[in-house]
Amino acid sequence: MNKTKLLVVGNGMVGHKLLEALVAEGAAAQFSITVLCEEPRAAYDRVHLSEFFAGKSAADLSLVQGNFFDDHGIQLHLRDKAVAIDRAAKLVRTAAGAEIPYDKLVLATGSYPFVPPVPGKDRDGCFVYRTIEDLEAMTAWGAKSKIGVVIGGGLLGLECAKALKDMNLQTHVVEFAPRLMTVQVDDGGGRVLRKKIEQLGVTVHTQKNTLEIVDGAGLGVAGRYAMKFADGSQLETDMIVFSAGIRPRDELAPHAGLNRGERGGIVVDDYCRTNDPDIYAIGECALYQGRIYGLVAPGYQMAQVVADQLCGKTESRFSGADMSTKLKLLGVDVASIGDAHAATKGALSYSFVDERKQVYKKLVVDENGKQLLGAVLVGEAEEYGTLLQMLLNGMALPDAPEMLILPLSEGTSRPQFGLDALPAGAQICSCNNVSKGALCKAIDEGCTTLGALKKSTKAATSCGGCGPLVTQILKHELKARGVAVSNAICEHFPYSRQELFHLVKLGQIKTFDELITRHGKGRGCDICKPTAASILASIYNEHVLKPKHAKLQDTNDYYLANLQKNGTYSIIPRVTGGEITPDGLVAIGSIAKKYGLYTKITGGQRIDMFGAQVHELPLIWRELVDAGFESGHAYGKSLRTVKSCVGSTWCRYGVQDSVSMAIEIENRYRGVRSPHKMKLAVSGCTRECAEAQSKDFGVIATEHGWNLYVAGNGGMKPRHADLFATDLDHDTLIKYIDRLMMFYIRTADRLQRTSVWLENLEGGIDYLRKVIVEDSLGIGAELEADMRHLVDTFECEWKKAINDPEVLKRFRTFVNSNEVDPNILFVEERGQIRPASEEERRMRIGNIPVVTESGH
């Protein structure tokens, strides 16, 4: 059978979605698919383009999963663009001279940034903001600039202003209209938005019509150019980014005889078909009912419709899309829903302004006050999800609609529509077109965590705006299904770790016995005991081997060493920041030799000694302590290592002294116990030799200070850390880590690394930033004080242990004998010991003597 030849022009977000949709419908194999992609790389996430400035690479932004094209037999032509469509011959000519025949053609050519025809617009230093190449060029130019101007105060313009700000430029936004974001917000919202943005140090100029760009007085230092405005004023700058709207890329249409709208755009019908039934147009190049949709969600819907059409599901149609948006611009929440400008006949509105906190909220309702028509939220947008669902599903408004936006007084809560009232068809995630029904189905199929639900439905994986609602639905549905959403840690406590932490802290509880008597039942177990021990240590920092705590400890903590497969232990002294003196190396070497231990360099920049028996541990540690070593806490759910690179002291690229910083940090947080282990690293420059972005807390030096990353993870499910804050000075860096670490300790689940913690934290990194940087919960000082207590009360657990006869008594292999465990046998390999295998043990091959208690 001859396969249908499908040609897709454009491999942007929407074009790629079409390919994915075809694959998802299992239809890719019925077609012979060719894709023309003008850019040098396949589809990437334009919506998150700005994260390129925060360190995301082109690869991070890529939307292509694995070998997507090869796996599905799709031919991708990079760097080649369609230049003409020959409808009669049914083929497309490319710039490279190829002629590609098609049976069905899909145009997904997107749009281009509109640059007003201002004289001087083509000078060096003038940019647009659309592709990775644009951003690379901006970065290079930005490095030699002091001032930057964005022309256009719309959504993209403000995002672009943030980018300039992050490049440390004095940043200006020039807007033709009297307010920012004219499309989405009204006057009141625009005012609050402007104030907020000016507070962030961005200068806003409204009602400015740029006439010309001329040479400035700055002579290549600052103020290379001057922008002349119609009102006679002017503004000096070094670079200009045009963000004055988009225009559909419909240039293929006229010659091919495809209908175009008056102001551009390829006209399509409900099936996203052009006037040629074999040619479709989707995404930002398509004009539907006189409208270009400049957002990705409607584009994705169009892609789905075309995939359906191609697969013969002819009932699938596009019927317009909702343009509601929720964004975070320069850290300011802005949301616009439906008829934001109250343009509907008879529309009434409610508004609330808090000039001190700079919050603006407006509701637009119909003349009877029964239906929501639209809303604007600036400064705070938590209600977005609820309001959007009310609008989309035509849900009845509560009697006092104003309650939906008025600030809450203590102890009250907003009128919520019951989640049950949401119809199954309600679209919860517009980016990925996931309905409530689809979420419920996935939950039925076993997705009982947010992570699983996201993975299986893709909901909440693009803009994230629907995240809180998806979480609510998950919880609600689990409950409805009788799945006890129990977060009890074990049968002895009906509480989560987080709740236990608060009970211990607020109740000033000092022992496990008191905790279980007051809040639990039974005797406890190997789950709740170590958890309680960890919580007590995180709050009071008493020695873990005090009699009242010792019995709670897992064997590693009980013997302050790591249990190995044959019942022996390994020993890791702290090697702060990975820095060790030759004498230190010699000491470890001779101690290991004396006790016949196997030595290995760990993945954490220190030295592990294996094969010690319980009774040997204090003997070995006595010698290590005498040689100046202290416990490395490799056994604890606690701070492990702070990895460092050699940094500016030696390295020719280093910009800061990463070793000193790593040592300082490790000394500060050593011994701090936490829900799970914590690893940190400090790199001396962006080459990142310390791999800080794979650590719970990572620090990377910049010319101006330190960038702080959070929630990286190696291990079984590696996670790239998120950039949390940039160019911090020393004190702020320490302050933020103090707060972050303590907040993690307070709120994480048992054995939850920071990566999973952050992914489950409602509001994610933005919320975390609010809590830590803006101190939105007002707990900053408390977190710091709690951390200070831990820092001030640090003592080396081993030093203390070897000087406490009561504790030492416990370090015996046998309570009634000085024999060693005859089952522990070693054989030699590569000049060192290793545990004998089962086979070898059975045959008693291993016979390397171990040091007995009587031997000392």
Next chain:
Amino acid sequence: MLKTDTPAVASSQWTAVCALADIVPDSGVAALIDGQQIAIFRVGDSDALYAIGNHDPFSEANVLSRGIVGDLGGELVVASPVYKQHFSLNSGICLEDAEVSVPTYAVRLCDGIVQVAL
């Protein structure tokens, strides 16, 4: 404490192991008696004593005495410190896999001294 389900033991078979005070409340110690390794646990602050084999059948290491003591569904247990299976202190049976068990031994307290009978 003499466990009621163990047959009476002739006094000559008891071996003194250690003082009660040598066992931290709610934890265990290992004893070597006639080449056999016994894990002895002291439950709670009292003199409630239990003895089982020290050998962990799952990891093949002699470590059960170093497990955390507790109760699961009302059954007194110790969790193996290696792979965390639970063994009943009364019967020696593994809660995760009833096919697997460890031996149990009679243990008593006599004038502050812990004694075990093999």
